[in-house]
Amino acid sequence: MSAAVGYSQIPVMRPQLPTTADLVPFLQEIDQNRYYSNHGPLYRRFARELDQSANFPVSSSILVGNATQGLTSVLRVRGLAGRPYCALPAWSFVASAAAVVEAGMQPYFVDVEEDTWAYSPLALRDMPLDKLAAVMVVAPFGQSVPLQEWDEWSSLTGIPVIIDAAAGFDFVVQELEAYPNLTTVVSLHATKTLSSGEGGWLIDFNKDVLRNALADGNFGYLDGAIGQTFGHNYKMSEYHAAVGLASLQSWDMTRRRFAERFNKMVEALEPLPLSVFPNPSKPFFISSTFHITTEMPADFLASELLKRGVLTRQWWGEGIHRLKAYAHFPRGDLSMTNKISPYILGLPFSVDMTDGEIERVRDAIAEAFYVHAMT
Template sequence: MPSAEAILPYLQRIDAKRWYSNFGPMLIELEARLAARFARPTLACTAANGTQALTLALLALNAKPGGLCVMPAWTFVATAHAAIQAGLVPWFVDVDPVTGVLDADHVRARLAHAPGPVSAVIPVAAFGQPLDPAPWARLHEDTGLPVVIDAAASFDSVSAAPVPTMVSLHATKSLGVGEGGFIASEDPAFIDRFRALTSFGFMGDREARFAANNAKLSEYTCAIGLTALDQWPSTRTAYIITAQRLRVSLLHTPAVRFQPGWGLDWTSSTCVVALPEGATGAVEASLKAQGVDSRRWWGLGCHRAPAFAHCPADFLPVTERLAASTLGLPYFADMDVDQVNRVALALAQALG
């Protein structure tokens, strides 16, 4: 996260303007800079957090309440919370065994076997990896189903949004503002409705046209975001360097596999590795005994959370395998060589 010293010039601009929230100049600048990162003409609209952004996107797409929302079981619980807040019921479907994400053709085939009417689909980009939106745009065109991509951790790898795409700006993400997120879309009408849903249903006046929320970002949060964007080239370089150090330090531990392209073509704020099948529990315990923390970022799968026990789920063998064979390692932009080596040595020891 940016330092107070780095943010100060933006805070001084806020003082000079005396505009503190409600789509001020900082927010307009932040959204323009976020949208400019996309390859094709795209609009970006911010929200209070990524979960709110997913929920409001489903509402903006008029996803029919009470229907099923197709999503991977291999995801963070926020995906399911967002669907429920939008009046939908999560339907957990298994992911591809190679990519670890939903496959559009598999979803298309499963629609005929859905345990009820389907209202929307949320594909998830796992742990920041790139996700091709084109198959999901085709699914939307062919079926008419609303599709929102949950790319919460994919700030570095998202470059197109033919269907609405959510990116989180939480403090744990590679570009963070504390709490925040944004939706990217090539559809101006969708963005207009989404923006109104973040602001009481107002559309350029003070008339509430439909039930909505208050999910705006303040100018102070946008000041942090603008500073983080200023620093992004150096922040990204630091993440890449740390990732490559981890890769090199584990060259002689072939049982550990990184996500394809991680630290080479793209980066994120987490390091999630694949381990020998079923090894996560033992490795986690060994690392803990050596004083090295780790994370099962998505637990045993979203479908295992008590909050979603009532939700329908497909047969999920790939999700179950991933839950028992992946682990998040310590990883941060300013991680030094000694820390990298300590993690690598502890992991090698854990794997015997």
């Protein structure tokens, strides 16, 4: 379905990465170094500056080609041998489950909580833990998960916990501490708040885990030789590191712009009968997406908004378990995921979204409520 004639479209997302002028100094360094990949000088600097931005100890992370590769790698490195399952929420982006399958495990889908869209160790209380190779905890759209609780659970059970914080750069730099049992992966994709165009940031405070993950992403390179373990090619190039370094230079301004636009959206939508995620009345972290839940099915609302030139997205659909390729995998009771997901819709949101565009979105939603009431 296309937008009605007479409406200019408001895109659901409009990423803004560093300009050519921002990148020139870094590109000139690459020209001078003649080092283009394989953990070069800009790669090392970007990893170091990311650690510094979060006040992590020196060398607490590595960079990978994308976050899905990072999740795959750490699952292979840390997953418990001989166990078939990795527990993860059904309410997530498909990349979470894709990494599990690529790592040689089967996804076991679990439910989330209504208010946080995440899950706690309580969700695993009826699972046979001796079948779990790992647990993946997703920080929904960059919001917080109970890190200390998961770290303690991992210590008690011996099962590794991976934090999929794909959209959670702000959350990670503010909240992540040196938990000994957690590995965290952040996406640096173009759609995220801090971006290298494409890439992933893998954080672990255990040097052996980082060493083995680095080898896994570099053809099993260990102790000066390739093929010492099975490995793949997950390296970040110098060009992507250049984009990341330029993005990091302007992070404080980027964060302020996202926060200001988020608050403006909340203010505009406040009169309407809907709820916003993340909940603006509680502590939250900035993200590049803006979600609402209403009494209207998301597909109905999306159709009505499209008629008015407002593009939207059900970013996670109605759960990974409903996708054709993943429908056969085991799952627990997913009643909450099935309850909330059909009513969640991602609205247009970007750092340079105008006040006029925000007002158009608000008015389009108000008109959709009227149409829904009349049907």
